Amino acid sequence: xxxxxxxxxxxxxxxxxxxxxxxxxxxxxxxxxxxxxxxxxxxxxxxxxxxxxxxxxxxxxxxxxxxxxxxxxxxxxxxxxxxxxxxxxxxxxxxxxxxxxxxxxxxxxxxxxxxxxxxxxxxxxxxxxxxxxxxxxxxxxxxxxxxxxxxxxxxxxxxxxxxxxxxxxxxxxxxxxxxxxxxxxxxxxxxxxxxxxxxxxxxxxxxxxxxxxxxxxxxxxxxxxxxxxxxxxxxxxxxxxxxxxxxxxxxxxxxxxxxxxxx
Amino acid sequence: xxxxxxxxxxxxxxxxxxxxxxxxxxxxxxxxxxxxxxxxxxxxxxxxxxxxxxxxxxxxxxxxxxxxxxxxxxxxxxxxxxxxxxxxxxxxxxxxxxxxxxxxxxxxxxxxxxxxxxxxxxxxxxxxxxxxxxxxxxxxxxxxxxxxxxxxxxxxxxxxxxxxxxxxxxxxxxxxxxxxxxxxxxxxxxxxxxxxxxxxxxxxxxxxxxxxxxxxxxxxxxxxxxxxxxxxxxxxxxxxxxxxxxxxxxxxxxxxxxxxxxxxxxxxxxxxxxxxxxxxxxxxxxxxxxxxxxxxxxxxxxxxxxxxxxxxxxxxxxxxxxxxxx
Numbered sequence: 001x002x003x004x005x006x007x008x009x010x011x012x013x014x015x016x017x018x019x020x021x022x023x024x025x026x027x028x029x030x031x032x033x034x035x036x037x038x039x040x041x042x043x044x045x046x047x048x049x050x051x052x053x054x055x056x057x058x059x060x061x062x063x064x065x066x067x068x069x070x071x072x073x074x075x076x077x078x079x080x081x082x083x084x085x086x087x088x089x090x091x092x093x094x095x096x097x098x099x100x101x102x103x104x105x106x107x108x109x110x111x112x113x114x115x116x117x118x119x120x121x122x123x124x125x126x127x128x129x130x131x132x133x134x135x136x137x138x139x140x141x142x143x144x145x146x147x148x149x150x151x152x153x154x155x156x157x158x159x160x161x162x163x164x165x166x167x168x169x170x171x172x173x174x175x176x177x178x179x180x181x182x183x184x185x186x187x188x189x190x191x192x193x194x195x196x197x198x199x200x201x202x203x204x205x206x207x208x209x210x211x212x213x214x215x216x217x218x219x220x221x222x223x224x225x226x227x228x229x230x231x232x233x234x235x236x237x238x239x240x241x242x243x244x245x246x247x248x249x250x251x252x253x254x255x256x257x258x259x260x261x262x263x
Numbered sequence: 264x265x266x267x268x269x270x271x272x273x274x275x276x277x278x279x280x281x282x283x284x285x286x287x288x289x290x291x292x293x294x295x296x297x298x299x300x301x302x303x304x305x306x307x308x309x310x311x312x313x314x315x316x317x318x319x320x321x322x323x324x325x326x327x328x329x330x331x332x333x334x335x336x337x338x339x340x341x342x343x344x345x346x347x348x349x350x351x352x353x354x355x356x357x358x359x360x361x362x363x364x365x366x367x368x369x370x371x372x373x374x375x376x377x378x379x380x381x382x383x384x385x386x387x388x389x390x391x392x393x394x395x396x397x398x399x400x401x402x403x404x405x406x407x408x409x410x411x412x413x414x415x416x417x418x419x420x421x422x423x424x425x426x427x428x429x430x431x432x433x434x435x436x437x438x439x440x441x442x443x444x445x446x447x448x449x450x451x452x453x454x455x456x457x458x459x460x461x462x463x464x465x466x467x468x469x470x471x472x473x474x475x476x477x478x479x480x481x482x483x484x485x486x487x488x489x490x491x492x493x494x495x496x497x498x499x500x501x502x503x504x505x506x507x508x509x510x511x512x513x514x515x516x517x518x519x520x521x522x523x524x525x526x527x528x529x530x531x532x533x534x535x536x537x538x539x540x541x542x543x544x545x546x547x548x549x550x551x552x553x554x555x556x557x558x559x560x561x562x563x564x565x566x567x568x569x570x571x572x573x574x575x576x577x578x579x580x581x582x583x584x585x586x587x588x589x
Binding site for chain 2 (some may be wrong): 004005007008009012015016019076085087088090091092093094095256
């Protein structure tokens, strides 16, 4: 089968990730803590018992549950990029962009899968007002699940674009710090995009970072109409195709000109 | 004569290296210089040959291997291996070669090596039964049977190297590249590795290209060597011949019954007194050994005489010297 190498890469990496249970526990505690602070803060700011606050709290919790997915988790790729050893992966008869992409997907999916249940249980310990609301309805949940998967794929492309840039600079600190900062702000992790003033919100929703988790979360909370859902889904897919193409192009270009260090 | 497997014509690769710049100038602009990785190398390798690449650090050995494996693209010249161009037909080409780098493990660090081998089976699309048979064969020859479920990081260097070799051969490549495969290995491991490579070639006719600093590796494995220096191919021929040519450190130690009287010692013979013994070193291509013996016999009555053979590494150093490599 043509794609066997990539499904295997996914499987092996997925199994690998299940070993990092300690890291998962640490992450859960941190994310619950941040979720708690943000929810308490928005509760104080909202000042009442309105529906709006419950939606914000739900938004915050979903952002915290999926927080780890934002980051490039592939330390092997990072090492290889920094040392220039990534060239050695050209010795394998595989498409390298696809190879690293499916690894990244496995890392994100498993990392998140290990965090979902404990975090859902932990937030149940909170006062009801601060808890996560269930999805609007079953179709909303299905839309959310699909959209989340697309969102992960887009994040992987963004991570791999950073790696492609790092191949040229041989250092990933600068670009990673910049992208992470942009992502935290523009993807709705620190300030839910639902709280951004209306005019700005329309604009901010168009940019790629809003496709990562903001779009899935809005679907979770229920779209106003099928048309609105269609527009959001199309936008998300459009960005995926665009970034996928850009990322592939950057990778193939960089691998052609990469020079292995040392003689 | 059969069709050569590797055909390189005028293969050239130059690196650009940043020379920095001092203080603030380095911040504003960096100057670069060009370093010769490999210049105008032309050679052929026949199927089933074991060819050694020899040369000091930075001579262009690894550059040659990287060009031939498709990791690097050349700046000039051409190269075809089994009808394919390594850097252009990368995916088709790499499916048919094996590579082992002594300084860089290619198996996955954290997973049991059997998992790595399964992954390689899928990457190289090896059919299940063929894979199984090959793994059995290699695991036995490389004594990996008990280690298959151990992660790479928990293996000793020698075990890792064996695992790497196994991984590189699972898809039965016709051509194997070994870049300093014995680096850091103990004597027994080196010996086993050499035996294995010879066996592999005998069984499957695998063509092997090998770089090493270990002359014993070379002597055990290769009849033919390519000597590189400063990116140039300086010698292409038999290992035996080149060792003879640069075997310049023959030494004779002798003890005389009385005080010897040396007569007409030519400049090609170095004479040195070491306690009660005399040491004569000479280059066999400059003066024949029997001529030296005649000189010794003429000097006095001999009590003891020993011929010291030059260590191979010294010969290589001498060879590099003569070729202006050091």
